[in-house]
Amino acid sequence: MLSIQNIAKSFDALQVLEDLSFEVRDGEFVAIIGPSGSGKSTLFQLIGGVASIDKGAILLNEGDIQQKRGTIGYMPQQPSLLPWRTVLENVTIVEELQRKPNTERAKIWLKKVGLESFIHAYPHELSGGMQQRVSFIRAMVSDKPILCLDEPFSALDEFTRLEMQAWLLSIWEEYRKSILFVTHSIEEALFLADRILILTKRPASIKKEMIVPFARPRQEEIRHSTTFTALKQQLFTYLQEEKGDVYAD
Amino acid sequence: MKQALHKGRTIFFIAFLLFVWELIVHMAEVPHWLLPAPSSILLEAFQSYQAFLPHAFATVQLALLGLAIGIGCGLTVAIVLHRFTFIRELFYPILIMSQNIPILVLAPLLIIWFGFGLLPKLIIICLVCFFPIVIAAMDGFRQTDAALKHYFEMIGASKAQTFWKLEWPYAYPAIFSGIKIAATYSVMGAVIAEWLGAKKGIGVYMTLAQSSFRTDRVFVAIFAIVLLSLLLFSSIRLIEKFMVKGRGYYAQHSKHR
Numbered sequence: 280m281l282s283i284q285n286i287a288k289s290f291d292a293l294q295v296l297e298d299l300s301f302e303v304r305d306g307e308f309v310a311i312i313g314p315s316g317s318g319k320s321t322l323f324q325l326i327g328g329v330a331s332i333d334k335g336a337i338l339l340n341e342g343d344i345q346q347k348r349g350t351i352g353y354m355p356q357q358p359s360l361l362p363w364r365t366v367l368e369n370v371t372i373v374e375e376l377q378r379k380p381n382t383e384r385a386k387i388w389l390k391k392v393g394l395e396s397f398i399h400a401y402p403h404e405l406s407g408g409m410q411q412r413v414s415f416i417r418a419m420v421s422d423k424p425i426l427c428l429d430e431p432f433s434a435l436d437e438f439t440r441l442e443m444q445a446w447l448l449s450i451w452e453e454y455r456k457s458i459l460f461v462t463h464s465i466e467e468a469l470f471l472a473d474r475i476l477i478l479t480k481r482p483a484s485i486k487k488e489m490i491v492p493f494a495r496p497r498q499e500e501i502r503h504s505t506t507f508t509a510l511k512q513q514l515f516t517y518l519q520e521e522k523g524d525v526y527a528d
Numbered sequence: 529m530k531q532a533l534h535k536g537r538t539i540f541f542i543a544f545l546l547f548v549w550e551l552i553v554h555m556a557e558v559p560h561w562l563l564p565a566p567s568s569i570l571l572e573a574f575q576s577y578q579a580f581l582p583h584a585f586a587t588v589q590l591a592l593l594g595l596a597i598g599i600g601c602g603l604t605v606a607i608v609l610h611r612f613t614f615i616r617e618l619f620y621p622i623l624i625m626s627q628n629i630p631i632l633v634l635a636p637l638l639i640i641w642f643g644f645g646l647l648p649k650l651i652i653i654c655l656v657c658f659f660p661i662v663i664a665a666m667d668g669f670r671q672t673d674a675a676l677k678h679y680f681e682m683i684g685a686s687k688a689q690t691f692w693k694l695e696w697p698y699a700y701p702a703i704f705s706g707i708k709i710a711a712t713y714s715v716m717g718a719v720i721a722e723w724l725g726a727k728k729g730i731g732v733y734m735t736l737a738q739s740s741f742r743t744d745r746v747f748v749a750i751f752a753i754v755l756l757s758l759l760l761f762s763s764i765r766l767i768e769k770f771m772v773k774g775r776g777y778y779a780q781h782s783k784h785r
Contacts (some may be wrong), residue, residue, distance in 0.1 A: 289584050327682040349684020359679040363773045372693070401774030421683070495769045 281326070281425050281457065287334030288321060289397050289482075295321045296483035299335075303425060303514075304403045306455040310468035310515070313478025314521045319461045323429050326459075327351060339425055349376065352456075356513065358410035360402040366413050367398045373421035392416060392450060408439040415447065424509050425457040433463065444470055445499065452496045465514045469507060477514065480521045487517050495510040558705040564744040569751070572744040584752055586728040590646075591718040591760070594653025598710055601654060602661030603703070608663070610669045611691060623662065631655050631717070635724050649721035656717035657710035664706025668699025704768040715753055 281303040288296040303309045322518035328348040330487040344350045360369045432440045462489045468475045475489040548564045553565040609616040638648035672695045680690045722731025737745035
């Protein structure tokens with residue numbers, strides 16, 4: 280379980296996060312949405328241990344992970360695959376930092392998700408969507424207690440994005456690994472997550488929490504249900520309220 | 529196909545230029561000792577290649593040895609300067625300034641200090657090759673994609689891991705373009721070093737040819753130098769193709785192909 284407790288963070292005079300608390304329970308899919316510039320990326324840097332927090336605590340399975348790197352699985356916005364490594368060599372990079380990587384396990388994962396024929400391909404031979412699949416599997420194979428996904432589909436075109444959401448869901452519903460998913464797409468959050476946290480504008484804290492009522496495994500059809508539309512409307516209103524002067528700078 | 533056509537065109541144009549040269553020499557009746565025709569240079573090359581080969585061989589040996597040492601020193605310095613900010617701030621400006629000293633003027637000094645042996649010659653070649661490699665490698669390290677660096681931070685890579693697994697391989701194309709420039713310099717450096725005093729080498733051959741007004745032999749030496757530089761350049765390109773993997777679109781960043 281990931282537990283964020285009353286953390287605050289500022290860069291010089293700019294207060295980015297203030298008294299922010301939430302939890303991601305084991306096997307839970309939590310999405311975070313917020314106005315742009317609300318400190319979503321900063322939050323990931325803090326959880327990843329790249330930057331220090333000013334106040335509060337970050338606990339992972341009761342252990343303090345403040346400024347401790349390499350404790351979470353991470354999938355960035357860009358695929359960030361190393362161009363000189365094959366798909367297989369890319370997938371094992373995280374493990375490689377600690378010990379000799381288990382390529383057999385990585386191969387099994389790639390097979391499971393239909394990337395078998397690309398095992399020895401180089402990233403530039405893959406489409407953008409395929410690269411993001413590899414990037415996700417890399418985070419899965421890193422075998423950390425929680426995955427942090429930072430707007431992973433925002434650089435893809437609409438059609439590929441919908442395809443990727445369904446793909447991610449099919450894998451996640453089978454393995455139920457805890458996921459913290461930052462996005463700026465309301466629909467994406469509703470379709471994927473168990474719970475949605477809405478951030479306030481800067482300095483960010485939790486404005487609202489929404490439990491997504493759809494049963495799993497989820498079908499594409501829920502996107503067209505009246506509940507989906509109503510919740511979307513609700514989330515949109517929350518975000519509207521927070522828009523404010525955030526664009527002023 | 530298009531590239532082959534392009535290459536064919538270049539070769540054809542060079543042949544055309546040589547033809548013009550030949551024509552001018554014959555029409556204007558330029559004396560042989562002033563400017564020999566390409567045909568007589570070719571003839572001389574065929575007649576005396578047995579005497580010339582040992583010289584060429586010595587130069588190649590010298591150039592390769594100097595280049596290897598230059599690459600070694602260049603990469604080591606680049607890595608040290610890249611990884612230790614303090615040392616970089618101290619030495620980088622000196623490095624840039626030192627390039628304003630023409631290496632040639634250092635040659636007499638090196639002879640005074642180290643005599644006529646192998647060492648001063650290697651130092652000259654090393655100095656000539658060193659700079660393009662250091663600059664290219666450091667640029668390559670520095671230009672590492674910021675998104676990839678951030679990713680490495682997030683997955684908990686140490687500084688050393690980030691360097692050896694990310695920045696170092698990322699810089700391969702840049703390093704190779706530095707080595708390609710250094711390679712052509714190395715042949716030139718070797719010939720200049722031989723001018724200063726050696727028993728064998730293209731430089732020695734040139735000095736002898738010059739003092740006896742055998743201009744055709746001077747040209748044989750010049751063409752041999754060009755040929756050797758090209759050969760070295762293409763071998764390094766070949767090695768580059770094997771070493772730089774998976775960058776179909778990306779290898780094009782490497783200049784001077």
